[in-house]
Amino acid sequence: MFIRKLTTVDAFVAVDLGDVAGHGVARCAPKVLQGGAKDLARTTTYSLAVLGRQETGVSAGINATPEDRDAAVAAFAAEVAGWDAGYRFVAAKGVDACSLGAIEAASEEALLAAGAVAAARAACADATTAVVDGSAGPALAAELSTYGIKVVDAGDPLTAEADLLFLGAKVGMLDHAAADRLRVRAVVPTGPLPVTTKAVAHCRRNGVLALPDFVTTIGPLVGDAESVRSLVAEAIGAVVDHGDGPVLGACEQAEAFLAGWQEDLPFGRPMAA
Known part of the structure; x- marks a missing residue:
């Protein structure tokens, strides 16, 4: 698990596993906590493992006041779209649907x-x-x-x-x-x-x-x-x-899949403290 910070806006992406494409959520608030973002990334990693997909969970935090939100979200979307990472995000709390452009994933x-x-x-x-x-x-x-x-x-x-x-x-x-x-x-x-x-x-x-x-x-x-x-x-x-x-049974099944393509399993299972 690591945090990738953006350079054009006060924002970050929590990435669970490196060097693979990923899915997750993007949230915006005056202060999005990195710890919570890491937890959300981890649970998505396990979801993808259940589906047999060699991808990572990701979770983005965009720190902005309500007045600056639209500009901050636009800057976030533009910068991440330029990354060679293959991350896609569902618009979650504080982020309007259809505001993330090319990196947005639908949530039905x-x-x-x-x-x-x-x-x-x-x-x-x-x-x-x-x-x-x-x-x-x-x-x-x-x-x-x-x-x-x-x-x-x-x-x-x-x-x-x-x-x-x-x-x-x-x-x-x-x-x-x-x-x-x-x-x-x-x-x-x-x-x-x-x-x-x-x-x-x-x-x-x-x-x-x-x-x-x-x-x-x-x-x-x-x-x-x-x-x-x-x-x-x-x-x-x-x-x-x-x-x-x-x-725990589902955790074991997800981890069995992860062990087939990750050298080390992620530390910590996806559960709230």
């Missing part, structure tokens, strides 16, 4: 939803109810409806009773204390790193399936809904009964 909510629901159904085939935190947009409700899964209205998604919990609004939003209050059978991430390491352990102890975000969110990296559903269902099906839980 429908593909995210297709993968998340496929993961949920692979883990709990008989699920009939779900609670959502809104992070995946209306596409998630539409995908759930396709399979007859009812979205339960809830003031607090983390304490609502349902078969499935879809969450992804914030990194680390489900900690170990919240995990002990869950009344669901499975936790399905719709964003990066919403479940802390301790929460994963508590979910396993309590009989709740916590699914790996780097699998459930890979839809936009695949490209079409049917392929997303098939790939994610197969990936979750392979680890849902893993002795140490599906998150």
Whole structure:
């Protein structure tokens, strides 16, 4: 993992693995923390490994005030487009869609939803109810409806009773204390790193399936809904009964792929602290 700083604007790119093309997100705020960017790059590396792609996760931070944002994003896009790196970025928090030009990668909510629901159904085939935190947009409700899964209205998604919990609004939003209050059978991430390491352990102890975000969110990296559903269902099906839980099982599978083309494995697994 290393940080590549830009020269024309106050911005950086966290790069997990060197000398390969990469995918990730670009965010803009007055101060984007490098540590958080590194975490996002790592989880994308594992997503790409699940897909069998010899690429790296990347994550960009553009430091700018709201008044200077548009100029800063434009300068970032222009400079990175000139790199001989092959990096592509989804416009994330603080970055408008279609503002990154040639380096922008599309992010389709429908593909995210297709993968998340496929993961949920692979883990709990008989699920009939779900609670959502809104992070995946209306596409998630539409995908759930396709399979007859009812979205339960809830003031607090983390304490609502349902078969499935879809969450992804914030990194680390489900900690170990919240995990002990869950009344669901499975936790399905719709964003990066919403479940802390301790929460994963508590979910396993309590009989709740916590699914790996780097699998459930890979839809936009695949490209079409049917392929997303098939790939994610197969990936979750392979680890849902893993002795140490599906998150660690998926980590092991991703690392087995990485070991086939990287001299050393990345240090640290993709989990929120």
